[in-house]
Amino acid sequence: MQVIDNIAELRSVRGALQGRIGLVPTMGYLHEGHLSLVRAARAENDAVIATIFINPTQFSAHEDLSTYPRDMPHDLAMLEAEGVNVVFTPTPEMMYPPRYQTYVSVEQVTQGREGATRPEHFRGVTTIVSKLFNLTQPDTAYFGQKDAQQVVVIRQMVRDLNFPLQIFVCPITREHDGLAMSSRNVYLNETERQAATALSRAWQAAGALYEQGTRDPDALRQAAETIIKAEPLAQLDYISLAHANTLEEATAPSNTPLLLSLAAQVGKPRLLDNCLLPLSLNTREGATKTLGIG
Known part of the structure; x- marks a missing residue:
């Protein structure tokens, strides 16, 4: 498994991958819900790219960006055990360099629910996901149903911007008592x-x-x-x-x-x-x- 933390190397490694490519974007601190996405991607593609990036633009000022749980060594060990080929672990400075000013906004389906409570959230999500799609050029991408509105928003973006990929939605993974894993x-x-x-x-x-x-x-x-x-x-x-x-x-x-x-x-x-x-x-x-x- 190759762990890559810069864009130039990612582009080079991606260019060498053959066949069908699956992408699993994550913010890390992985659990069985994330791994269910990885396993689906592994079963249906020739190579799998996972990303670990806690995206600052989808957090509001009052949210838990600084304290969001992190455990990169454990995450990487889990991904390697699942047969992931490439893990991209960029820094915020790499994804949003000085004077960064371009964002992707989806309109109607971002209204209400999470969009009402977290007004800037989906703009951050669609911007980072579009960047990851651009950098990794996947044939398929895997998201969890737990973030159902996010799924709808991303599918709208994919359709509107003509991204040449398929979105698959995997069921919510739950604890033994029904609590959705998070x-x-x-x-x-x-x-x-x-x-x-x-x-x-x-x-x-x-x-x-x-x-x-x-x-x-x-x-x-x-x-x-x-x-x-x-x-x-x-x-x-x-x-x-x-x-x-x-x-x-x-x-x-x-x-x-x-x-x-x-x-x-x-x-x-x-x-x-x-x-x-x-x-x-x-x-x-x-x-x-x-x-x-x-």
Whole structure:
């Protein structure tokens, strides 16, 4: 496995790779969720490039950039064990040199949800992802369903800017009790860790109603909200029930695929979770076909 920390060497090494190339962009502090993306890329490509970069432009001033968890040696060991060919580990100064002034913005699908809470977040995401696509020239790129709105935003960017690659969406990897795996889970103490399961219990409650035939958007949102608000340590940020392809909020009963997404503060970390409705869509094939195709 080659570990590369500069653009010139990356371009040279990328030019020598043969066959189909898969890309897995990460911010490091890897867990099984990240590795599920790597394994999918490894199984479907001739070579895999992973990136580890904590992107400063997607953090707001009040967020945890300086304390975001880091463990580069452990990350590299995990990627090598999974058969990754190349790992790109640039510095912020390399990706955003002095007098840097070019950004990529996607408009409608960045509104609401994470876009409302973190106004500059998606501009940072789309800018760094477009740069990584440009530098690595992949045939395929792999993202997790946990950041569902991000998936929709990136797919919109790929479509609009004619990037010649495919985006695959892998299911959320969960702990044994249903909590979505996240690098930020390390911030939770034991009591908060138990409270954090309210997020998965919330979408499960709404999902159960949906499977029983309920299609009223307000009833489905209310089912999730009731669970979150019953947990004293969880401070609800938002619950969204939107059409999965456009992210337009659902206002009337519908049988088209929906994305139920929610965010809540539990102790220090702000946690995300989501599910697709019907629940049968929460697979790689279902998420890839459904999220952001409108």
